Amino acid sequence: xxxxxxxxxxxxxxxxPGVAAAQTGxxxxxxxxxxxxxxxxxxxxxxxxxxxxxxxGSIVFEVDAALSDSDDTDTGYGLTGHVYARNDDHLFxxxxxxxxxxxxxxxxxxxxxxxxxxxxxxxxxxAYANNDDFNVDGxxxxxxxxxxxxxxxxLQGNIGWATIDDGVSGDDDAMSxxxxxxxxxxxxxxxxxxxxxTVDSDGPDADVIGVSVRYNWxxxxxxxxxxxxxxxxxxxxxxxxx
Numbered sequence: 001x002x003x004x005x006x007x008x009x010x011x012x013x014x015x016x017p018g019v020a021a022a023q024t025g026x027x028x029x030x031x032x033x034x035x036x037x038x039x040x041x042x043x044x045x046x047x048x049x050x051x052x053x054x055x056x057g058s059i060v061f062e063v064d065a066a067l068s069d070s071d072d073t074d075t076g077y078g079l080t081g082h083v084y085a086r087n088d089d090h091l092f093x094x095x096x097x098x099x100x101x102x103x104x105x106x107x108x109x110x111x112x113x114x115x116x117x118x119x120x121x122x123x124x125x126x127a128y129a130n131n132d133d134f135n136v137d138g139x140x141x142x143x144x145x146x147x148x149x150x151x152x153x154x155l156q157g158n159i160g161w162a163t164i165d166d167g168v169s170g171d172d173d174a175m176s177x178x179x180x181x182x183x184x185x186x187x188x189x190x191x192x193x194x195x196x197x198t199v200d201s202d203g204p205d206a207d208v209i210g211v212s213v214r215y216n217w218x219x220x221x222x223x224x225x226x227x228x229x230x231x232x233x234x235x236x237x238x239x240x241x242x
Contacts, residue, residue: 023051023052023053023054023060023218023227023228024051024052024216024217024218024219024223024224024227024228024229025049025050025051025052025216025217025218025228025229026048026049026050026191026214026215026216026217026224026229027047027048027049027214027215028047028048028049028191028212028213028214028215029045029046029047029048029212029213030044030045030046030047030048030068030210030211030212031043031044031045031046031210031211031212032044032046032068032208032209032210032211033208033209033210034070034206034207034208035206035207035208036204036205036206037204037205037206038204039204040072042070042071042072042073043070043071044068044069044070044073045068045069045070046066046067046068046069046076047066047067048064048065048066048067048212048214048232049064049065049066050062050063050064050065050229050231050232051063051229052218052227052228052229052230055083057085058085058086058087059083059084059085060082060083060084060085060086060093061081061082061083062081062082062084062229062230062231063079063080063081063082064078064079064080064082064097064229064231064232064235065077065078065079065080066078066079066099073101074101074102074103075101075102076099076100076101077099077100077101078097078098078099078100079097079098079099080095080096080097080098080108080231080232080235081095081096081097082094082095082112082231082235083095084112084231086114086226086227088116088226089115089116090113090114090115090116091112091113091114091116091123091230092111092112092113092114093111093112093113094109094110094111094112095108095109095110095111095112095125095127095231095235096108096109097109097235103133104131104133104134105131105133106129106130106131107129107130107131108127108128108129108235109127109128110125110126110127110128110140110235111125111126111127112124112125112231112234112235113125114230116225116226119147119148119149120145120146120147120148121145121146121148121225121226121230122143122144122145122146123143123144123145123146123230123231123234124141124142124143124144124234125141125142125231125234125235126139126140126141126142127139127140127141127235134166135166135167136164136165136166136167137164137165138162138163138164138165139162139163140160140161140162140163141160141161141162142158142159142160142234142235143158143159143160143234144156144157144158144159144233144234145157145158146225148221148222148225151220151221151222151223152183152184152185152186152191152220152221152222153181153182153183153184153221154181154182154183154221154222154225155179155180155181156179156180156181156182156233157177157178157179157180158176158177158178158179158180158197158233158234159175159176159177160175160176160177161173161174161175161176162174172201172202172203173201173202174199174200174201174202175199175200175201176197176198176199176200177197177198178195178196178197178198178208179195179196180193180194180195180196180210181193181194181195182212182214182221184216184220184221189215189216189217190213190214190215190216191213191214191216191221192211192212192213192214193210193211193212193213193214194209194210194211194212195208195209195210195211196208196209196210197210
């Protein structure tokens, strides 16, 4: 379970080819500190990115990518593709992703949805995951509330649950919850973010503190939430507890 927690805690991404043609997106750098019960703290550094492309009508395609590294684990990566329909009121669609390291990889697939209010967004996702290397599969659910103090200042809270079955020792359940914030400067398309998350599991528990710096294009943070690459936080490498 420890490797699963470290993998879930290290949030990272890489920019994908063709970002100049994307409707909205961002690229950035991340740092996180992971404190696991009974183990030394681990520092992780990474790069992240997400892009959204307008399809036909209300259809949107989104790609999120990530890379991270730390002194205690192999280099990790994540890549998630989304297809969803979005209008001024809501979003609904599906996603497929892969996350792993030098020795293993986990595939995920699921459904995602968001409901938009004037200053709020409520988002949720459910996913199935499979790792053939360890003969493990699992289910997870995430929910997130985002509140916009103004167009370029967002607060958020999140909660998640996952169960993992290795076919031998039975189910291993985990809960996560946390808070975060992101602020984009008015004069520059640069944003800074910070977050705290904790994981309570049948195995060791973990606390994660993270910071990020992003270069954004396509408008304000609210524009990204309503019209752009908005799904990485809830479905990407740092989203589910797999």
